[in-house]
Amino acid sequence: MATIDTTKLLATSTPEDRAAECKAIMDKLSEADLVKIDATLASLKAVIADKSKQAANGRAGALGFLCALHAKFGHAAESVLVPLLPDALEALADKLKPVSFEADKFAQSLISKLSEHGVKSVMPMLLAEYESKWQTNLGRAQLIGMIAKAFPAQTGRCINDIIPVLSTLMWDVKPQVKEEATAAMQTCAATCKNKDIKDTIPEIIQCILEPEKVAETVHKLAGVVFVQDIEGSALAIMCPLLKRGMDEPTTSIKRNVARIVENMSKLVDDPYEIEPFVPILLPQLKRAKEEVSDPECRNVCEKAYSQLELTSKKAPIWARIERAKVLASLNTAAAGAKLHEATANYAVGLALSMLDLKLLDEALWKTALTPHLKLTLPAAKIEGVVKSWLEVCAKDVHIEEEKEEVDDAEQLCDCQFSLAYGNKVLLNQTVLKLKRGFRYGLCGKNDSGKTSLMRAIANQQVEGFPPPTELRTMFVETDVQGEAKDGSGKLLSELSVLDFVANHAGLKHYGVTEAMAREKLLSVGFAEDATPNPDGTMPAADLTKQVGRLSGGWRMKVALTRAMLMKADILLLDEPTNHLDPGNVKWVIDYLTSLTHVTSIIVSHDIKVLDQVCTHVLHIENLKLKMFKGNLSYVAENHVPALLSYFELKATKFHMRFPTPGMLEGVSSKGKHIMKMTNISFTYPGAPKAQLTGVTVRVSLATRAACIGANGAGKSTMIKLLTGELEPDKGSGEVWKHPNARVAYVAQHAFHHIEHHLDLTPNEYIRWRYEHGSDKEGVEKVTTKLTPEDEEAMKKPFIIDVEAVDKNGAKVIKQEKRVFNRFTDGRRQMQKSKEQEYEINWVGDMNFTTWVSRAKLVAAGPVWVKLLKHCDERIAAKATQLVRPLTQKVVEGHLADVGLEAEFATHSRMGALSGGQKVKVVLAGSMWNTPHIVILDEPTNYLDRDSLGAMAEAINAYEGGIVIISHNAQFVDQVCPEVWHLENHTLNLKGSYDWLESANKEAAKLEKQADSYIDGQGNEIKVQKAKKPASKAELKKIKKEIADKRKSGIECYTDEELEAAGFLVEQ
Structure with a gap:
């Protein structure tokens, strides 16, 4: 039956009449007629294209015929019906409902029963641009979603082309189109087999609708660990996000995108897989490497551009098979048999789909191709044609070689x-x-x-x-x-x-x-x-x-x-x-x-x-x-x-440098003690026996001490006592630290410092940690923690000296009772006595402050000792701010000093860093305030030999004191001549001969030169020297000073004070 009379069908005006006419025609058709009705289909195509109102019944009838043809012959009819799908899509927007109804019915029928490898032939029609109304776009989105759900593997190979189209439809002004396109996008994205980006896909899709989320999603993607092959589907899904990222004004986002593109490009072996990237991102990278103001970002963009271009030009690992070549090989395999053009083209599409998926099973090819080839080839010849066709095509597909066993073990x-x-x-x-x-x-x-x-x-x-x-x-x-x-x-x-x-x-x-x-x-x-x-x-x-x-x-x-x-x-x-x-x-x-x-x-x-x-x-x-x-x-x-x-313990990869500590008031030699414990004992609550007894240590700027001992011996406990995190047993001895000394303590389990800030970069973390001057991560020390009794004591009035004017206009000193409000962090040294004074603000007047001596505050009770320690620590921390401004560039340099390059210091979040890198962040964070003493508890953990060698060099060059707890004998021997050995609950001090000799010389020098020292409260105490009788001139001067002070109402020198000054007062 070469031609079909469709006159009655095209004249019907009701669905029932159309159905009846279609049935009558279908009853006369056989499967062999499908390749003989080209003229009929061409005429029906022309009818559907006629948009006049008079031709409405004809359009509905023609679409009804196509639907009936598919319903009767199924897969065999696809080769002649698929080319008419664009006409049906246009008809979805027809103003007359019978036409749009029949168009939707045909499109839904064709797609719902489509051959699995027919996706490659249908998808270009669904992705093509149409000038019709929103109904066509709605239908396209629905049909794409149907295909993605039914045929995920085949859709995944087309996703490079799907994503841009659906991205555009997601911004359609019609809510129905926008909603359907978003749902289709989610279904298509779910076909991506890459589990690494599975959790990020919803956020990537959301960025299409909400561009303000691009920055956060780029950061999240930068921390994803990719362990699967990077294929075109994964790249295509990321492409819209990366394109938007390059459009962001923020330099750091551009830089992150460029780095992701560079590294993902390295992971792609087949240049065909990177095709979605090249035309979209290559021009943006080129512009960025030329126009971005930050030179470091330009350099990263240059590397990304070069890598993307290099990958795109690589030789393919398997030859892409072109349609013309596959069609020619089909004609050759058919041995001169005349093939129906539409059927042959559709069969070639099926073959290309199977080759794209590397499906080379002969039985599979026979099942997929027979319904179409049998329309023009004898049944007995089909198997041979399929076999020879497959053999020719398979030569162009790269198949991985089988891996061989190398030994007999399981x-x-x-x-x-x-x-x-x-x-x-x-x-x-x-x-x-x-x-x-x-x-x-x-x-x-x-x-x-x-x-x-x-x-x-x-x-x-x-x-x-x-x-x-x-x-x-x-x-x-x-x-x-x-x-x-x-x-x-x-x-x-x-x-x-x-x-x-x-x-x-x-x-x-x-x-x-x-x-x-x-x-x-x-x-x-x-x-x-x-x-x-x-x-x-x-x-x-x-x-x-x-x-x-x-x-x-x-x-x-x-x-x-x-x-x-x-x-x-x-x-x-x-x-x-x-x-x-x-x-x-x-x-x-x-x-x-x-x-x-x-x-x-x-x-x-x-x-x-x-x-x-x-x-x-x-x-x-x-x-x-x-x-x-x-x-x-x-x-x-x-x-x-x-x-x-x-x-090898050598710094071959990089160098590490610790910051130079500042000067300490009253400390003129590196050998002078600035921290010490004397005869300290400590017992854990409830324990019958002390953990430590009689522990005495001294720490100076020259200290290089290794604290060693068995697990559980109390090494970390001793260090916590030294730093004030624990309080020794009452009456056991004294723990003292120079009031201006800054101490960095890196605990054994160092990651706890940063585990709550993994969404920050190391640079951002340090700037957050010190943004108010003091260290936010500083451990609250037992020795400075205020108890309820302390808080009550702070509310008691304090007697202070206040300068006033009497009724005669003369200046006098009066005593008033005031309640403490806060330290202003002002501190000064009195010229004559060299004693320190602190500026205090009192309750009642925010502008009223006075200076009070340290000795007077200490004498007022133990709460003032704790408050003074707090104040001294704040002053010591603020001392670094003028020298090292808390800016991104300065912090980046500080992180570089501990071996963390800018790529990880400023442009990577801490959650994406390795263990060794995190330890460097902790080390840098602890040392930002340029400490005088660095205490490292197991610093060798998670650091490789390069890092250990660099740290050893840094310790040797460091101008402050170092105390290390470590089981790494090689590391300790290289950097620590002094050894603190904890054993049997007590401490034994040891040292090499060279170190002891040096220490003895330093001690002798200090003994000879020292004329003062700092006591436990931070006061500078003069060393008593041989007293000498005061001369008459000196006594006359003293008596004059006493008389002047008494006239002003100021306390006078006592005999003890005169003797302390080195005079023998005559009675």
């Missing part, structure tokens, strides 16, 4: 993946193979991605890594952060050791009971409770102790105990011997080497540990992960000579 995983933060690429298309029972040492330079890789594995973010149902993987770490998940609202650090282990969600899932947890914890050295040991001492750790109060060594034992109970297949250990004394280090080594059926990945800076434990080395270099058999020394000797350079 293989746990074999995956290929990429790893990156939004602004830093760490690994690109690298392979990870793990075997059961092997212990892998993970090595690489600082910030190469060692910890990030292990966290990505633990969080199931590595593409191709077996799920937890197949492999039990445990990340062993000592940090205890977050809240308990039992509904109690407690922090994890507040849980007891037993509850922390027994209530772990992962362990409960594997059936671990509280009894099992107790047994395992007791086996590794924990005590049952806090009952004293037979010798009267307290146990170092027990099951009832809060996890947050454990030392680092015991925390590591808790973490390893959880791994034991989980019976993990893979252990991921990040610095497992940090915080541990030699005895516990041996325990960890013995435990790991005993695990013959458990695989371990270990990051450590200890060569001896890696040599004794590792069977293999995983080396990160040039964005790739390479595996070598053997321990660290063997691999370094035979494969990677540079490997040991990671473990």
